[in-house]
Every structure is written in structure tokens, then in C-alpha cells.
Amino acid sequence: MTDPIIVKNLKHNFLVNTIDGGFFGFALGFASFVTTIPLFVATMTDSAVLIGLIPAIHNVGWQLPQLLTAYSVSQQARYKPMVLKLTLLERLPFLLLAAIAWFIPAIGASVGLTLTYLFLIVQGLGAGVTATAWQSMIGKIFPAHTRGSFYGVQAASANLLASISAIAAGLILARMESPEDFTLIFLCASASLLISWLFLAQTREPESQENVLNVSQAQFWAKTALILKNDRNFIWFLISRVLGNFGTMAFAFYTVYAVKIYDVSEAAIGVMTAVYMATQIITNPLMGWIGDRWSHRGMLVLGMLSVAVSALLAVFARSTAWFFPMFVFAGIGNVAFWTVGLAMILGFGPPDEKPAYIGLANTLVAPATIVAPLLAGWIVDIKGYSAAFWVSTIGAILAAATLAFFVKDQQLQKI
Template sequence: MLSLLAPPRRYRWNYSAMGLDISLFVLALSFASSYGLLPLFVSHLSDSNLAVGAIPALRAATLLPPIFVAGLTERLRRKQPFVLGVTVFERVPYLIMAVATPLLALSHPTALLWLFYALLAITTFSAGVAMPAWLDLIARMIPADWRGRFFGLSSALGGLLGVAGSAGAAALLARFDWVVGIALCFAIAFVCLTLSFICLVFAREPVEADNPARPREGTAWRQLPAIVRRDQNLRRYLAALLLVTAASPTAAFYIVDAKGALGLSDGTAGLYATVLLASATAGNLLWGSLGDRIGHKRVVVAGALCTGLAPLLALMVRDPRWGPLGYGVVFLLAGLATSALQLTALTFIIDLAPAAQRPTYVGLANAAQAPCALGAPLLGAALADARGYPALFALTALLALAGAFLVARAVHDPRAAGGEVARAEVV
């Protein structure tokens, strides 16, 4: 049984340390969910859909930095010190929000809202800067045939903890007024992020042999158009990512729509975050194992399908008599979609990339999504204001299902023939 859950002995220390880093990070975000607590927080400070839409738009800022730091990351002999230094700025904003919320929420709500946006931008920008180095670190620490299970099991453990965490967050919101409840959630999130940081410190970075082929920054930038032109498989995958990414931010509007359409309280609406985390936890176990066995491309397709089915169902569950149960299924699908797409964002791009160019491919994949990830939430908010949530949900379902079809029919899985097969179709 141990052989199914843990890799060979020489990998187990890092498997555990980095796995706990991820698990505790997921637990932290269960207290400050982009689909639960953060939209509720913003809805208390502003009644604008645009204000809610700014949350996934700012979260998408994490997609921009990787392409700018890819060259630097490839030249770093050691990645861990860089990751540790940058990720401090990813975690401290939660402490600041825990202190600022009770001080400003009632007396200066607009100032608090802008402070929140600024801190959210800092944490997501820092995550984006650290991402290529962190993912390359994982790729060097964990063997290829264990990465799906590594990400799946560690995210699943985080999800199990997060189910309790999101239930705790809902209980805090139900017991205290919204100011105190949300401030406590931010504080607990920071504590969990601190524990996650300690695990990252204790990981052991493997020594890398000298690589004389590391490009200069300018050289790396000049190579990007050539990589995209040469790698047909990458082009198709990036096109599909654009479609799915354009649909994904809709999930931030589900909880606001459910609360308004079904007349739910903050505490009741907050329970949907528990459903989302529970389904994401189950999804991490399922997708990680399936990805290692049948290829991560199929997990991409499954995640895109769930992304498209969730808004279709949201169109049909607006009756207060049975809508609360139906919306639970919406969040179940959203959790499965989130876990699938987050897992494959870390695994499938590694499968596609040559080992020496992993940071560059990660940067390209993130940069390609950035325009849609940044613009879609704001355009979606404008569409919701003008035409209502049903119009938004119908459009995003169409985009996600089109993305699923493109991946299924046009993207080649490099591992389809078994092992490390040829990378991509080259034209």
C-alpha cells in the first residue's frame, strides 16, 4: 500500500515537505476563498458586480510574471532561495487584512476595498514571480511518474483540511458579525500560510549539474515566438486554454447569484465553499491518479467539461424551493473543474515541455491565459449588470465546452504512447 502512496525512499523527504507546503496552503485559502469569503467580503463593501469581478481579474495577475522571469529562473543554479524570498510577499497581505478589516470596515469601507485590491495584487503578483522556480523545483524533486499523485494527494490532504477550514469559516461568519468573522478568517489563513512556509524551508533542493545552455534574458525572449511557431501541439493547447480560461472566472459569481436569487444568509452561502472544497478534494485524488495512469490531457478535457456544465446547471436552479440543493451540485462541478484544471496547469505543461525549457513553457502557458483571465471577469461583470447572470452563464458554458472539444480532438498527449515520448508535433 505504501508503494502506491509514496515514491522510492530517496524522494520521500521532499515528497512530504513539499506536499505539506501545498496542503497547508490549500487549508489557508479555504479561509479566504476566491469563490466564497472574498466575494462576500467585497459585496459588503460595494454592491457592484464589477467590484466582485475584480477578484478573479486580480487573481489572474499571477499569470503575467512567469514569462518575464522565465529566463532568470532558467539561469538560477538554486531555485529554493529565490522562491522563499518572493513568497514572503505572497503571505503577509493576509495578516495586514486581518488587522485592517476591523479598523476600517465600518468607518472607511471604500479605503478598505482599495487596500484589499492592492494587497490581493501583491500576493498574486508574488505568486506569479515564484511560480516557474517553484514548479521547476517540484519537477527536480519528484519523478515524472509520481507528479500527478504528488499534486493530487497533497491537494487532497489540503482539501480535507480545507473542508474543515471552510466549515469553520462558515461557522465564524454565522456566529460573529461579518467584520469580526472575516477578520478572523484572514488571521487564520495567515497562520496556515506561515506553517506552509516552514515546510518549504525544510525541503531539500537537489544539486543540479552545470547547464552551459542557460540563455541570456534577451535570448530567452527572442526564442518565444520561435517556440510557439515550431511547437504545433503547444499552439493548440494554448488556444484551448484561452477558451477555458475565459469561462473559469464565472465561478466567482456563483455565490453572489445564489445568495441573491435564493435569499440565502452569509453563513448558508458560505457552506457552498465547503461543498466546493469537498468536491475539489475528491477531484484531486481522482485526477492525480488518473493523470499518472491515462495521461493528464484527459484530465484537462474532464476539467473543461465540468467548467462548462456548472454554468449550464446554474441556469436551471433558480427556484428558491429546490435551488439551494441544485446550486450545491453547481459548486460540486466547480470544485471538480477547479481541481482538474489546477492540477493539469502544473502537470500537463511539464509533460509538453523539454526539461531545459520548463520555466519558459510555464511562462508561455500562463502569459497566454492572462488576457482572458484578466479581462473575462470584468467583461463578465459588465454583462451580468447589463443582461443578468443567465446571459453570463450561457456564454461561459459555450466557451468552456468549445475548449474541451479542442483539447480532445486537436492536442496530442506526449505520454500517450507510454513513458517520455516525443514532445510535440513540430511544423
């Protein structure tokens, strides 16, 4: 039985948390881990390794620490105060990056580079230590039949606003000189994150002892170990997540492949990226809504099959026209893996054990998040792009098969 207070505040919480996510996305469009920040770092170093680490720091920082905060989260009757405090660790570093950008002429590239990576690590780990509490709060304030829709709408809002701010960032870089250009970009990101935080603070979350796990830390870790021992369905879900990382590892190489093998122009790459983003803006709310009403597991299966189709199109591509459906299927797969995956994670375990499940579902998958792109790069260097795309295809098919044949549908079990 859903708490009447949760039902009463559902529309309010849906609105303020969607706006929170939208402005968070707006900030990351300015300070993108894929474009803007690598360009900023490239003004201080020519090291491809250091530049390539930027998105990895962010992704691994989000996943790796989540289990470490699970016990503290499990002791909270309200998650919101913890979220509001911890999330400052992932937001304030962008303001510090603005300071670095402004003072680089004075402090020099070497010091600027060191401080930049220090704050990027703080930002990534800040996101990770916030994530378990935030996901637990979302799982609490949104009933199970609305979580996919919420995650989908929030992600679509973030993607849409990120697309707009990315264009704005490009105009700033084109029309302003250093250090004003990157300083302004990071200040815009910081302002957006402040607005995001203010809307997050409007979340209405009732206090509930049902969420509190009244055990010692030693007992908590013993119970967490029992989850891995006894919950076979969850173990198979984790296996599917690991395989999914190897399925999606080809995505990072599509644009490089298009440019190097097919000599695709920068303008065409821009259009392909727009297709990829537009696909996610459309399919995020759609797949979340369908998942709520049908099956999140079913949507994940379809998503992993889309990943396989995308990689196969890359293998057999004969012209640049093939790349557009490649990016469409990649967009569908990415939405399934992240948006639908987040909603499905919240379906595991009773309320007081959700922090443990959330932590396990992310921390244990983090090594695959690190290894998969490194493996893809190694395969490309040794065997070429087609071999990497074949491995991605196999990974995606195995992920889909694991979900379809070994993971039991939680929604059907609860009917």
C-alpha cells in the first residue's frame, strides 16, 4: 500500500525533480565530459591518455563508491538531507574549474592540469557518494509504476537542455578568447547546478522508519553478503549489466570509425550526433512509460537487441547512410541500459535493503565499466574496428539472452 503522503505529493515531486534533472543536464551541456572538458584539458597537455581518462573518471566515480555509502543510507528515515549535502561534492568542482580557467595564465599549465584532475576526481566521487542516497529517495517518493516514466522524462529533459547548452558552449568558444571562454562556460554550468539544487531542495519526502535498517555495520555487511548468496535473480541481473557494458563498448568508436574509414565530414558527424541525441530525447520517456506499464525487463531485452543491431550495422556498413540507423539503434540501447536499468534496479529488495541493492548493482559492475572501453580500444589497435564491433554484438546478444531466460520479471511476479 503506497503512503497517501507519497501519492499526494507525486505530481509536485515529479515536476521539481524533472526540473532538477533538466538543469543538471543543462550544466553538463556546457561542461561536457566528452567535448568541453577534454578541450579545456587539451589547452594544458597533449597527452591522449590524460584526455581519454576524463569520461572514465566521471563514469567510474559514479558507480564505484555507491556500495561504500549504502550502510549510512540504510540508517536514514529521510534521504533528502543526506542528498542535499553530498551532492555539493559533485556540483562545487565546476565553480573551482572556472577559477582554474581564469587563473591559468598566472598559475601555469602544470599546476592548472593537476588541480583540474583533482577536482574532476572529487566531482566523480561526489556523484558516486550521492548516488545511493539519491536513488533511494527516488525509489521512496515514486511508486513502482511511475519510476520508469519519471526517469525517462527527467533524462529527456536533461538531454534536451544539454543539447541547447552544448550549442551555447560552442558559440562561446568560437567568439571569446582565453581565459574568458572556459571561465564563462564553467560559470554557466555552476549557475545551472545551483538552480538544479534549489529545485531538488523542494522535494517532499515524508519520514519513514520502514526504510531504516536497524542493524550494526557488521550485520549490514553480513546481510549484503547474503543477498549475493541467496538472490539468484539479482545475480543474473548483475551478469546482464556486466555483459551490457561489453555490448555498448563500441559506441565510443562510431564517430572515429566514420571519420577514419569513410572520411565523414565534421558537419555529417554533427548531424549523426543530433540523431543520436534526438533518439534518446524521444525514447527516454517512451521506454520508461512502456516499461512501467509492461515490463522493464522486456524493455531492457529490446534495448540490448538494439545495441546488437547497431553494432552489426557498423560491421556491415557499406556507406555513410548506414551510420544514421546505427546511431538510432545505439540511442535506443543507451536509453534501455541507463534509464530503464535504473528503474529496474529499484525493483529489487524490500525498502530497508534498497540501499544495499543499489550499491551492489553499481559498485560490482564498475570494473566492467572500466575494462570494456579499454578492451574495445585494444581490439581496435590489434584487429581493427570490425572485430571490436563483433565483440560488442556478442556481448549485447548475451546480455539480452541473460535477461530473457534467466532474470525473472519482477513486475509480473508482483501482479
